[in-house]
Every structure is written in C-alpha cells, then in structure tokens.
Amino acid sequence: MYDYAPGKEDWLARGLPTEGEKADAPRAWKLARDDVVTCSLSDTVGDVRERILASPYGFGFVVTGDGCVLGRMRRSALDCDPSLTAERVMEPGPSTVRADLSPEELREKLDRKGFRWAVVTTPDGVLIGVVPRSALG
Amino acid sequence: MAPSAFKPAVRARAKKRKNSMKALATAIDIHGLRALLDAQLVEVLPAEEYEEEHLPGAINLPLKQLDAETAAALDRGRPVIVYCWDYI
Numbered sequence: 001m002y003d004y005a006p007g008k009e010d011w012l013a014r015g016l017p018t019e020g021e022k023a024d025a026p027r028a029w030k031l032a033r034d035d036v037v038t039c040s041l042s043d044t045v046g047d048v049r050e051r052i053l054a055s056p057y058g059f060g061f062v063v064t065g066d067g068c069v070l071g072r073m074r075r076s077a078l079d080c081d082p083s084l085t086a087e088r089v090m091e092p093g094p095s096t097v098r099a100d101l102s103p104e105e106l107r108e109k110l111d112r113k114g115f116r117w118a119v120v121t122t123p124d125g126v127l128i129g130v131v132p133r134s135a136l137g
Numbered sequence: 138m139a140p141s142a143f144k145p146a147v148r149a150r151a152k153k154r155k156n157s158m159k160a161l162a163t164a165i166d167i168h169g170l171r172a173l174l175d176a177q178l179v180e181v182l183p184a185e186e187y188e189e190e191h192l193p194g195a196i197n198l199p200l201k202q203l204d205a206e207t208a209a210a211l212d213r214g215r216p217v218i219v220y221c222w223d224y225i
Contacts, residue, residue: 001216006224010167018193019195
C-alpha cells in the first residue's frame with residue numbers, strides 16, 4: 001500500500017485534471033497562457049531580446065532545465081549590454097500563484113498586490129503560464 | 138471544503154486513523170504515483186469532499202468507515218494508493 005502524502009491539494013496545485021462536481025470549475029491553470037518566452041541563466045540579453053520584444057507580454061522568464069522559474073526579465077531591463085547574461089539582469093524569484101486558484105481568488109490576489117499578471121506554477125515552481133488581470137473581469 | 142473546516146475532535150480521530158495507516162504505507166510523491174500505472178486510487182476524505190473533486194479514477198473509502206468490510210472492494214492483486222487532503 002502507498003500513501004500519496006502530499007495529497008489532493010498537491011494534485012490540484014499542479015493543475016492536473018480531476019473528477020467530481022467542481023472538476024469543470026475555472027482555475028488558474030485553465031486560464032494560463034503558456035507561450036511566454038523562457039530562457040536559461042546563461043542565455044544572454046542578445047539571445048532573448050528580440051523574442052521578448054516581439055512577445056505580447058513584455059517580459060520573459062529565466063527557468064531551469066526542468067522549467068522551474070528562477071527569475072523574470074522585463075522589457076525595460078533589456079536596454080543594456082547584450083552580452084550580459086539573463087542571470088545578471090533578471091529579477092529573481094517572482095511572486096507566483098497556485099494552479100488551482102479560482103478567478104475570484106486570482107483577482108483578489110492581483111488587486112491586493114497591484115499586479116497586472118499572475119505567474120502560475122506548480123508547487124515545485126515549474127512554470128505553467130501567466131494570467132492577465134484583464135482576463136479576470 | 139478542506140479538512141480545516143471540520144471540528145478539531147473529528148480531525149484528531151481522522152489523524153489518528155491516518156497515522157495508523159501511514160505506518161503501513163510507503164509514502165510517495167507525484168512522481169511515485171505516476172509510476173504506479175496499475176494502482177487503485179483511494180480517497181479517504183469524507184464523501185462530500187470526494188464528491189466535490191477527486192483524482193481521476195479514485196474511489197472513496199472515508200477513514201471513519203475504513204475497515205475489512207469496506208476495503209474488500211479493493212483488488213488485492215493491484216497496488217493501492219491512499220490519499221488525503223495534504224500532509225496530516
């Protein structure tokens with residue numbers, strides 16, 4: 001016999017499918033857009049600048065090989081020496097939200113912090129996507 | 138509704154039962170769960186929580202009702218994975 005010790009909360013927080021009365025309820029992971037630019041710590045500003053400038057988000061994420069978020073690179077930080085690495089210019093440890101939050105919980109969290117974007121990750125910090133405040137009504 | 142909404146005495150009894158069960162079970166994480174392809178998933182939370190939402194394919198055997206009779210529904214030839222809301 002085995003015990004999935006982290007439990008249902010862990011499963012939900014990973015944005016994994018469920019069954020039951022609330023299975024179809026809107027959640028952060030269902031609203032998240034997964035086409036944000038990502039790069040590694042060692043990528044340079046020159047490597048990613050054009051991709052971030054061309055994206056609709058105005059930022060990209062620095063991630064590990066497993067997709068774990070390490071930092072964010074904003075468009076405003078890209079006007080610098082293109083040889084600088086992402087590690088040098090990123091803002092480390094952006095605030096993130098759980099994948100199972102409802103739109104109401106997301107809206108409340110973003111409004112409380114004055115954020116325009118919610119960064120949705122798994123409990124391990126793996127990027128799922130981003131949700132704009134504008135999509136939450 | 139998370140277990141935090143239940144009365145402390147109910148949670149304490151559930152915790153005692155869960156601890157007894159944990160002593161017999163091997164703790165696994167999400168990767169361990171996914172590796173056990175033929176496992177039977179068992180949610181041990183109360184029925185109303187199970188009905189709200191549960192892992193795909195899981196059956197409900199609430200801790201309070203777990204005994205030899207209710208567990209007889211399980212296939213002894215396949216692994217069994219029990220889960221609760223979180224780490225208790």
